[in-house]
Amino acid sequence: MLLTNLLKTSTFRLAVIYLALFVTSVIALLGYIYWNTAGFLARQTDQAVEAEIQGLAEQYAQGGLPLLVHTVIQRSRDPRQSLYLVLDPRGNMLAGNLDSKPAALQGPDGYVEFNYQRRTMEGVERHAARARYIELPEGFFLLVGRDVEERRNIESLITASLIWAVALTLGLGLIGGLIMSRNMLARLDDINRTSREIMRGDLARRIPVSGTGDELDQLAGNLNNMLEQIEALMMGMREVTDNVAHDLRSPLNRLRNRLEVTLMKPASEADYKDVLEKTISEADHLLATFNALLSIARAEARSSREAMVDVDISALVLDAVELYEPVAEEAELTLKADVPEGLKLFANREILSQAIANLIDNAIKHGRKGEEGGEITVKAALAHGRVVLSVSDNGPGIPEADRARVLERFVRLEASRNTPGSGLGLSLAAAAARLHNGRITLSDAEPGLCVTLSLPV
């Protein structure tokens, strides 16, 4: 993976922004710590110096110069780190533990910062000091200060740790960001690579899911589901093509053979006419199959969803019943309708009509025939926010194992091979149910078959 690639990722950009925010907070936090530690020490020193000057000034006021010098000599012996110096107007040292007046000038806060030589057991050390001086009347000079060497050391220690802390935060954040975006990028790369492989035709590929259930996993899961659906559709297409090939090829072949055989030897005009008529009827049958396939394709097309309007389902069902009533009667079946008035549904009238017609058609073909008591019942009802349409017969029915299969295109059970039909009637009804976001179920009408379309309002 190229570094520039990495830097371009949105994850990395995000990581950098977070890092900047984080570093700012860290600096603010450390600043506060600094103010509370090193700053506190500095303020304490200054307060101590101030207090001492105050004290000495009071001594001077009470006992004049001699008391001051006496006090300073006494205090100078104190092993603590206070520094004193009292000079006469000519600059001679009267008392104190400093060698000379510091060369540095008084700062704006009234303090001088300087270095001095401190005598210790081990010898002379150069120490940092901070002091304040006042001019006494008659040209005398008093300086009170503190050795701040130790404080300086603590300060620089604190400063150093703070700088290190910021540097570490920056470094770790940067590395963390890089690692995070690398991981993210690696997973996105997986998705991209898999997509490319799928585009190249390997439809069986799936995007790896890490199992953490995060957004990327959800994305991968959704993409995988989509692929599943696409693959199922492709499989369906292939199956349909195979079925079309099978179901259209045999009649086409028959048609061709018949014409060929007729042409082999001279025949009478009546014979020719007969063959031609048979050919036309076969072609019509082929066309009917073709149209049924087209209807299903249409029901599955998006445009059918756009052609939806408010449909009076009651009227639609009753019209279909009325259309088939004479046919049922001819087949010695009773066609009953149990349809309440005023059922409405936002639907594709054409496709739904055809689906209902197909169901009634099927029931007439497969219902109990030639015997007494053959009956077909068409029901419509509104239940739990769904329009439920059902067509049931009291014929032989369909064994449970075959029920799912008959919804597929061209499936005609062996038992019904001899009845006319394309094997597409139920497929269209199933497609119509899908178009209306509903479902189709086949159940046992005890005896017989009951096909139910359940369509959400």
Place this chain on the structure above:
Amino acid sequence: MTAQPLLTHDVCELEPVTDKREGEERGKVRILVIEDDIEAATYVVKGLRESGHIVDHAGDGEEGVTLALSGTYDVMVVDRMLPKRDGLSVVEALRENADATPVLFLSALGEVDDRVKGLRAGGDDYLTKPFAFAELLARIEVLARRANPDSVQTKLSVGDLELDLLTRKVQRAGQDIDLQPREFRLLEYLMKHSGQVVTRTMLLENVWEYHFDPQTNVIDVHISRLRSKIDKNFGEPLLHTIRGAGYSLRAAD
């Protein structure tokens, strides 16, 4: 632009309609076929001529408009997809020129939506490819008759069969015939097109308003029911089955 014969096949050479009397002969319909598929056009033109009609052919939309505006036709058969100018725009152009010649669209696009578009553009009927020639012929003849509508009739009669649209009564030879509402509409449609062939699809579309073919021949059963009511027990049958095409209601000459 003059009409250029696109078809070289002898049956399909263009015969511009010049002799008006020929077109006025009984039953003869002057038809303009605008279709770019030469084989399909040949077959349609040949079939229509053999059925006794006078047919011109245009191979693209531009030529179609020119021919349509220069000639007088009773019916036009227009393919939806044409070179230079598509079928819809051809018909729109004609309608803008106040040409009300009935138009039958031929199309491989069979969706309800396309049908609606065709009819909205000014078409009068719509036939999806592939179609049976008998279906096309029946529809053309119905359209040709519609071009000269008789004054609004409230009573229809064929032979001794009478249908009153206002009282909704049907009588044959003075005898009342009781019909269901749908049977009444079926008979009404047949009577309005008496003497013509109406196909099963035409009946489904116009009487039931279904634009699909049911798997079973439901129309045949409805017709036989109607026939048993209007023809049974009466001497001469009026409702005839036309083999390979459909039905025709007519009295013997």
